[in-house]
Amino acid sequence: MSARLLRSLLFVPGNHAPRIEKALNLDADAVILDLEDAVAAAQKDAARRCVADALSRPRAPLLYVRVNALTSPWCYRDLLAVVRPGLDGLVLPKAETAADLRTFDWIVGELEREQGMARGAVDVIPIIETAKGLAGVDAICASGTRARCLAFGAADFTLDMNMQWSREETELNPARTAIALASRAAGMDAPIDTVWVRLQDVDGFRASVRTSHALGFQGRMCIHPNQIPIVHEAFAPTADELTRAAKIVAAFEQAEREGLASIRVDDQFVDYPIVAQARRLIAIARQISPGRD
Secondary structure (H helix, E strand, O other), X not given: OOOOOOOEEEEEEOOOHHHHXXXXXXXXXXXXXXXXXXOOHHHHHHHHHHHHHHOOOOOOOEEEEEOOOOOOOOHHHHHHHHOOOOOOEEEEOOOOOHHHHHHHHHHHHHHHHHOOOOOOOOEEEEEEOOHHHHHOHHHHHOOOOOOOOOEEOHHHHHHHHOOOOOOOOHHHHHHHHHHHHHHHXXXXXXXXXXXXXXXXXXXXXXXXHHHHHHOOOOEEEEOOOOHHHHHHHHOOOOHHHHHHHHHHHHHHHHHHHOXXXXXXXXXXXXXXXXXXXXXXXXXXXXXXXXXXX
């Protein structure tokens, strides 16, 4: 499990200084200052300056920057502007091949060196959001780069696939499952799921986040601060779950001392996989609230 939880990652337009200032004090696990889709071509230079200024400011969340796609005319200048001390990570849109990641990783590493930063200091999250990217997801996961986890981008993915992005999102689940499976098989952290664009549909968002959690994702990208508490609630163990997890762990540890490796706790059969899941829930709770007993 990663030492850093990434349950909520809030996108903020990179050319909107007041919204950046507000976002840096929110309860998101990370803020993503966006230089890509949220910024018009004519505003790219101004957005870079705004984002670079934000890197030195105090903040509560981790600070990531979504640069433009590697094949775009803006990516390299984005990196020149933002890879410097104060940057926690980069989000790479439209990642499609292992070669994309290796090229990106090399450029970032050279810029880290020029800035006197340790190589690998800047995290990279590639977004899988095209058919080509999904088809190459196994190779992307095995690229041997600094990327610790992937993200899924449904807006561009459904556009590329000529899909209808429905409220129920059942058409997204094969892609979600493939990304989660490839991540796990490669030993990466669990992936981060797509944004939800129906801002007034809170019930739909809550159901979507529950699906993300059930399919093995670690968090969600968000586009409005009101989405953050919904994400945190969905990705945190409930009090009842933690009580039961603690009961399972305690009972199994006692059973092990007695030479048993499978027991019944209330109405549930318990063996090593069930205990491992219970311990994982407890570990997540401790990450969310350090010092929790």
